[in-house]
Amino acid sequence: MEIVEVVADQVVVALSHAIVLEELMREKLEARNDLLQQAKENAVKASQTRYSFQKVMNNGMRRPMHSILGLLSILQDENTSTNQKIIIDTIVRISTVLLNLINDAMDIPNKYEGRFPVKMMPFQLHSLIREASCLVKCLCVYKGFGFSMDVPSSLPNLVMGDEKRT
Incomplete structure (x- = not known):
């Protein structure tokens, strides 16, 4: 009979330990579930914000x-003076750059995942430099200053790169 009582006491102790352990595990799981729920809510908010x-x-x-x-394309077809043509063409180029930036901003999720599309193609560097200088020329002409820009012939004309991101 004593053995039964000793075993019964050990079973009671084991059961009480099991109950304590179960309670600890339940608390840990609840805490982990709370963290997961918070992460899910944050992800939903981020998705809604991105949308x-x-x-x-x-x-x-x-x-x-x-x-x-x-x-602007309508204005480009109009009969305009040389200075007006330069200004209109410059506005078109700047607007195109701005549209590309907007399109890039729309594609932000892909960029964060490392999928930033770069198109390596040959392009005319001299032409790109002349186009970039058009804005400066327009501003100078508007302010009454002269402006000239020469692309050094030592600079290669055909280069490889992503012209849209240059």
Whole structure:
């Protein structure tokens, strides 16, 4: 009979330890579930924020840029003076760069995942430099200053790179 009582006491102790262990495990699981729930809520909020940002970029910026470029293409077809033509062409180039930046901003999730698209192709460096100098020339002409820019012939014309991101 004593053996039964000793075994019964050990079973009681083992059961009480099991109950304590079960309670600790339950608390840990609840804490982990709380963390997972918070992470899920944060992910949903981030997704909603990204969607709102993309909606603003699309409706508030990309569409108006397309409209501006459309109107500028009409102006390019008009009979304008040389200075006006330079200004219109410069605005078209700057608007195109801005549209590319907007499109890049719309593609932010891919960039964060390391999928930033770079298109390595040959392009005319001299032409790119002349186009970039057009803005400076327009500003100088507007302020009444002269401006000239010469591309050194030692600079290679055909180079490899992503012209859109240069």
